[in-house]
Amino acid sequence: MSENGPRTLIALSGLPRSELESVLARAETFLADNAATAFRDLLAGEAVALIFCEPSTRTRFSFELAARRLGADVLAPEETASSRVKGETLEDTLATLHAMGCRHFVIRHQADGIMARLAAGLPAGSSLVSAGEGTRAHPTQGLLDAFTIRQHRPDLARLAVAIVGDVAHSRVARSTAAALAKLGVKDLRLVGPKALLPGSGELPGVLESDLARGITDADVIIALRIQRERMSTAELPDLDAYRKQFGLSSDRLQRHAKPDALLLHPGPVNWGIELDAELARSPNCLIREQVRNGVAVRMAVFARLQEGLHAAA
């Protein structure tokens, strides 16, 4: 959340560890009791707008569930049916919804840099959460990944974590790596074909273009989707060659990673490309747990933002 009062969550890199810890601790309480009525009024009387300029299933619906469970009204204009198709700017959309009393904005957008621009012009007394910004950040995904890993392996400092796949175009990799590094993971590896690795030092972690080396003795493996929508035709990898070199299977995990290595993926998964379909049945595959935890984590983010607005009022 932003330093001068938690009014925005647009990236995890600048977030103090204490704030990250308090969101995760809050998420624990929501997870333990998220069907109970104790939290129903936290956002009572508030409206939350979900503005998704890119497709989404997990993030979109878990933000909606989180807002509803905290008692908020939810406004979720369809991009193709909103006045944005008539030329209304996103800034105007926010100001218009704010004029109706909406104070919380959750936004997904393909353009890097747009969240900071929108945050700078945010109507007074309102909050903004990034639900995914270009290749730059997906902070609530980073939080829920860290939350899920910590549930199973609480001592993060002792873990070897490999993020495998199209790291270069992945906002998830950026946010999850930032969260894990902040929470004490020291052995963080970014693994993928050279063409899909980021520049050195762009995000925390050591670059590795050999899969076997990258996942050797790993405790946690986070597989990524190839972000075809963020590549030019010339950049698109040959999917068959990718699967042969970097696709994860039980056999590959058993040969190289720790026997009980956890497997995560932010979704949506291209089964048969980055992950063999058989891995869905593995007891160490945490993909559904990530999705379940996403609701509690997003409830916690709303709670912190609401408190920030109260504190600033």
Ligand code: CP
């Ligand atoms: N992980 C993730 O962002 O999934 P969606 O695109 O379905 O929201």
